[in-house]
Amino acid sequence: MDLGAYTPMPAEQFCSVKVDSTCKMAEENNFPIQSETLVHMMQSQSHSLLKQCGGVEAIAFxxxxxxxxxxxxxKVDLENRRKVFGSNIVREKPLKTFWYFVWDAMHDFLLVVLAICAAISLLLGISTEGWKDGWSDGGGITVSILIVVLVTAASDYRQSLQFQALEREKEKVFTDVLRNRRRQKICIDDLVVGDIISLSTGDQVPAxxxxxxxxxxxxDESSMTGESEPQHVDENKLFLFSGTKVQDGFAKMLVISVGMNTAWGHAKELLCKENCEETPMQQKLSSLAILIGNIGMCFALLTFILLMARFLKQKENLWYWSSQDFWVLIKYFSLAVTIVVVAVPEGLPLAVTLALAYAMRRMILEKALVRRLSACETMGSATCxxxxxxxxxxxxxxxxLKACVGGVLWQLHASEPQFPDNVLGPLLQGLLQNNSSDVVNDGTGKQSCFGSPTEIALLRFGISLGTSVEAVRCNSQVLKVEPFNSTKKLMGTLLKLPEGKLRAHIKGASELVLDMCDTTIDADGNQVFMxxxxxxxxxxxxxxxxxxxxRTLCLAxxxxxHQSLFEKSLPREGYACLAIVGIKDPIRVGVKDAVQLCSSAGIRVIMVTGDNLTTATSVAHESGILTDGLVIDGPSFRTLSSDGRRQKLANLQVMARSSPGDKHMLVKELQAMGEIVAVTGDGTNDAPALHEADVGLAMGISGTEVAKGSADIVILDDNFSSIVNVAKFGRCIFKNIQKFVQFQLTANIAALVxxxxSTCFFGHAPLTTVQLLWINLIMDxxxxxxxxxxxxxxxxxxQPPVGRKGKFISNEMWWNICAQAGYQLSVLSILQFQGKKILGLEAGNAEDIxxxxxxxxxxxCQIFNEFNAREMDKVNVFHNLFGNWLFLFVVVFTLTVQVILVESLGKLANSIPLNREQWLICLSIGSFSLxxxxxxxILIILSKYIWNLKSNLNKYAMHRKEYEAIGKHCSNCNNCKV
Structure with missing residues (x-):
């Protein structure tokens, strides 16, 4: 295997090669190493093959x-690399076509039974009455079945398209990459072989x-190998695999396999990815649908038995059966099956799916990406x-904004700082060398900073002192780094200075670092005993x-x-306090209003931060979170008993100096108290709390990939106002499903009864199979x-949140359902029993009219009842009517089809045209639902008023008795006067 000769080339010489010539070599596919070699090396983790290739730098060359x-x-270079080595996109399972969903809908058992009934009815009808009159019953059922199948398939297909788009959105991950000397952030889908990427704590390895x-x-390689213990990667173990996660530290990596050539790509190719997640609400409604379907089955069976009994009673010769008799039996059976079809509320799970898909699409516009469906509805019930x-x-x-260096106070924009050289030197090292962030020039003279916000602030402060990052970093050599994590709350770096000395720098939480210091720096740069x-x-x-x-940080x-080089960690004592810096992070615009909105909505907001009590209290006051509640720190909360914690939680508003363990404990205690808890987090160590919470909300900008992977919803703009919008959408989903349930149960009860x-009293059902199928479409x-x-x-x-024990079908909903169903049954029964007499119908077609x-x-009645269900909590059902054009379209479409069915499709719909007066009567009956x-x-409002009045009177009477008892006691007491 000819791997090509390798001669190390200095970076300066490599970068001096003209871009045109480099891209020309790329155009000619002039890569002296093959993709198969790289893939084999990664899969086998072959150090011998890596050595044979010349090592990491040789492979990069x-x-x-x-x-x-x-x-x-x-552009040319990137396209060629994708052509030769592939792109970093893992192929998903192909999307199901529309016709797949049509075929799937046609396999519904009840529709198959109806189709058989329609075919038999069509044959018997044509054989007995001829083509002209015999096709109507069977043909009408067939057309209705086709419409039901097409509508169901279209709905399922649209849902699959939406969820596929959401899945693609969820898998968008960004990483830092180095191209043409410039560090930039790109989507991992755009990575190519040869890219140099930066990895830090919480990142997912993208290739x-x-x-x-x-x-x-x-x-953390558990996602690939199943090993729970994290693995150290260094010069002795060089292989990094896509899909694994950085638990600690940071590194630079050379990409050598992408997309389907990666270990994750091979694993994913074997997976059959199906989005079959069913939300808790869907599970509840599925159970409700089964119950209603069983009730409908009993109604259908009873209707069929009654029709058969009446038919057999009227039949003169039970032993002689004509084709007309069989045709009647088929009509009865198809009617019974249709009643079951109408009774089974397939629309309940469908309504949840539509509500979720609609809300998820809208929530992306509101800067919230849903990773788990059930989180949408759960967030609507959140209480904390x-x-x-x-x-x-x-x-x-x-x-x-402020810094105290060597006892001298510095303030931003106040004056140029003047520090002696023996203070400025260590200070710049502490600000710029003990710092994992970086500054990149984009080629236009504009500088961009990459890293954590805190470290970027220190970096900019160092630059403002009149130096450059390159000048300071070239003046000393980094020997050892201890990255910052939330457990240690500090970062340390060991430097080798030009004169050969070793110097350790640390920075972190002020109290912790100050406890590690025994000296301090005075104004002249001298170390004095603290x-x-x-x-x-x-x-x-x-x-x-x-x-x-x-926010304060201490630098020391x-x-x-030299023997400290062989120690595993930097020393934990003996430091000289160099500076205390104060960093300000302004409150976001709109946060205070969002917090007040949560308060009015019955949602508690608790701020959990690692800052000290003073800073946390100040920010909580400024953002409107801290009113008259309790402030506690993590260590104090940790030492309390379980009962003691719950007593504190009743009024807790701020937890300062908290660790990830404190946050996790807080969530569990709140849940034990019956709260539905939403938690925000951005760090790797927030993952347990995010996972434990009822809804985990990860930050999309500052959050690590580990945090996002553990979360249910990703807040794309890291803004608290967006979290409040998520809660509002969650409540909207819950309310919309309630509206649909009220509407469908009303129609179900009325149609079945x-x-x-009618079957009991008249021997036939007033609604035919085709009519019931059309009503089923309206309902579902x-x-x-x-x-x-x-x-x-x-x-x-x-409104207050529903919480864990809230009822899905409220008492007001039952009032509305019973009232509307009772009204519909009453007026339609009157028409059924006395309609001919009331309407004066004496013609031969009176029964058909x-x-x-x-x-x-x-x-x-169902069309007007949609208006009632749309605003079931309001007296004015036309409130904000034009806020939902889809609702108006459905109403207009339903009314239009109904007019066509009645006026133009008499044979198909078993109806005859009505005159103007008859239409007005029907419209009056329907509109009276309003x-x-x-x-x-009005009755509900009055009953609430009376109930509240009665409750207040009882309270007044109780307080009156207590007052009288106190007054009687005091009148017999000589020690006080009342």
Missing amino acids: KLRASVETGICGD DGLYISGYSLLI ICTDKTGTLTTNQMTV DERSKCELNGIISKFAHESL FQDIP LNLS ALGALALATEPPHSELMD LSTMIFNSFVL VVHLAVK
């Missing part, structure tokens, strides 16, 4: 890349690659939000900064002996479209 400057990265350099890199401070309540744009007085002064500065809502250093009662697909897609409105946040009017009135709704609302 053969891939036309440099570990110092990256690839050329222009297979080789470790170039880094510090303390710890990789535990929120981070930095980046969520604040802008996450840190700036050093006595109690100077320590109190420094603590006073920390408190002063904190009272001004500044010490010169150490009407058919059964069209009703779901109209009511499940209502947009959220601000009034939703004026009456049957058509009953059908027409029933459908119009009056019934108004009456019910």
Whole structure:
């Protein structure tokens, strides 16, 4: 195997090669190493093959890349690399076609039975009555079945398209890449072989690659190997695999396999990915649908038995059966099956699906990406939000506003700082060398910073002191780095200075670092012993900064002996306090209003932060979270008993100095108290709390990939206001499903009881098979479209959350259902029994006119009842009517089809045209549903008023008795006067 000769080329010489010539080599596919070789090396983790190729730098050279400057990265270069090595896109299972869903809908058992009935009815009808008159019953059922199948398939297909788009959105991950000397952030789908990428704590490894350099890199490979113990990656273990996660440290990596050539790509190819997740609400409604379907089955069976009994009683000769008799039996059987079809509320799960899909699409526009369906509806019932401070309540744009260096106080924009050289040197090292962020020039003179917001603030503060990052970093060599994590709350770096000395720098939480110091720097740069007085002064500065809502960090250093190189970690004592810096992260615009909105909606907001008590209290006051509640710190909360914690939680509003373990404990205790808890998080260590919470909300900008992977919803703009919007959408979903359930149960009860009662008294059902199938479409697909897609409105946040024990079908809903179903049954029964007499129908077609009017009135009742269900909590059902054009379209479409069915498709729909007066009567019957709704609302309001009045009178009477008892006691007491 000819792998090509390799001669190391200095980075400067490599970068001096003209871009045109580099891209020309790429155009000619002039890569001296093959994709198969790289894939085999990764899959076998072959160090011998890696050595045979010349090592990491040699492979980078053969891939036309440099570990110092990256690839050329222009359009031609990128296209050619994708052509030769593939793209970093893992192929998904092909999307099902529309015709697949049509075929699937045709396999519904009840529709198959109806289709058989339609075929037999068609044959018997044609054989007995001829083509002209015999096709109507069977043909009408067939057309209705086709419409039901097509509507169901279209709905399922549309849902699959929406969810596929959401899946693609969920899998968008960004990473830092080095191209043509520039560090930039790109989507992992755009990675190519040869890219140099940066990995830090919490990142997901986006492709297979080789470790170039880094510090303390710890990789969680459980997703690939099943090993629970994290693996160290360094110069001895160089292979990094896509899909694994960085648990600690940071590193640079050379990408050598992408897409389907990666270990994750091979594993995913074997998976059959199906989105079959069923939300809790769907499970509840599926159970409700089964119950209603069973009731419908009993009604259908009873109707069929009654029809058969009446038919057999009227039949003169039970032993002689003509084709006409069989045709009657088929009509009875198809009617019974249709009653079951109508009774089974397929629209319930469909309404949930439509509501979720609609809300998820809208929530992306509101900067929230849903990763788990059930989180949408759960968030609507949330009673408590535990929120981070930095980046969520604040802008996450840190700036050093104040600093105390060597006892000298510096303030931004006040004056240019003047520090002696023996202070400035260590200070710049602490700001710029003990810092994992970086500055990149984009070629236009504009500089971009990459890294955490806190470290970027320190980086900019260092640059403002009149130097450059390159100048400071070239002046010393980094030997060891201890990355920051939330457990240690500090970061350390060991430097080798030009004169050969070793110097350790640390920075972190002020109290922790200050406890590790025994000296401090004075104004002249001299190290002086830190006595109690100077320590109190420094603590006073920390408190002063904190009272001004500044986050404080302490910077310290010490010169150490060479043998410390062999120690595993930097020393934990003996440091000299160099500086205390105060960093401000401004409150986001709109946060205070969002917090007030949560309060009015009955949602508690608890701020959980790692900052000290003073800073946390100040920010909580500024954002409106802290009113008259309790503030506690993590260590104090940790030491309390379970009962003690729950007593504190009743009034807790701020938890400061909290660790990830405290946050996890807080969530569990709140849940044990019956709260539905939403938690925000951005770090790797927030993953347990995010997973434990009822709804985990990860930050899309500042959040790590581990946090996003553990979360249910990703807040794309890291804004607390977006979290409140998620809660509003969750409540909207819950309310929309309630609207649909009220609408469908009303129509179900009315249709089942009407058919059964008519069968008992008249021997035939007033609604035919075709008419019932059309009503089924109105109740299911069209009703779901109209009511499940209502947009959220601000009034939703004026109501308390449902919580864990809230009822899905409320008492008011039962009032509405019973009132509307009772009205429909009453008026239609009157038409059925006395319709001919009341309407003066004496002509030969009086029976057909009456049957058509009953059908027409029933459908119009459902159309007007959609308005009632749409605003089931309001007296004015036309409130914000034009806020949902889809609702208006469904109503107009349903009314139009109904007119066509009655006036033009008499044979097909078993109806005859009606005159103007008859249409007005039907419209009056339908529209009177609005009056019934108004009456019910007035009754509910009056009953609430009376109940509240009675309750207040009882309270008054109770207080009156207590007052009299106290007054009687005091009148017999000589010690006081009342």
